[in-house]
Amino acid sequence: MGKGSGDMEIQPTDPEFVRVWNRVKGENGAPAPAQASGEWEEFLTGKIRAELQRRRDYLALGLSAPARDSLARAKKLSAAWFFRSGTRYLPLTGGHPNRYPNRPEAIRQLYQGERLSEQDYLRAKETCSEEELQLVFDACADACRATCRTLWKIVEG
Secondary structure, eight states: OOTTSSOOOOOOOOHHHHHHHHHHHOTTSSOOOOOOTTTTHHHHHHHHHHHHHHHHHHHHTTOHHHHHHHHHHHHHHHHHHHHHHSSOOOOOSOOOOOOOSSHHHHHHHHHHHHHHHHHHHHHHHHHOOOHHHHHHHHHHHHHHHHHHHHHHHHHHO
16 A cells, blocks of 8 residues: 555554464564464364264264263354464365274274263363464363263263
8 A cells, every 4th residue: 555545554552462473474474373372282173173073873873962062062162263373274175983883882982982071171171282273172171071971872872
């Protein structure tokens, strides 16, 4: 925008906005590569993919409540990723449900996966120094526990 063109150039004044905007847009206005402060980048994206895979498995088994729980956890983790990197990461397309020998074995393995994820989230909460991530990890651990209870009730019948 040149001088005298009649266009207004907006200059942000909030330093926090400028910091995030520069990180999101990159130095030359092009989108910056996705980064979520290296330490938690792999954990967050791995857990998002794992939650979405479990969701596919639950949907294939016709278990809508656990599928909703997995998607909710993936969205929480994706929001944490966004606030750390400035980019959205929630790959809802692609992938196929896992194959299991039978429905009871599928539920048993998914139950064990929920328990292991709960432990992962609790371990991450303990080792993370960032309060926001601790809250996300704690909420995800609680949700895994709730999904385990749901699966238990399904088996109890």
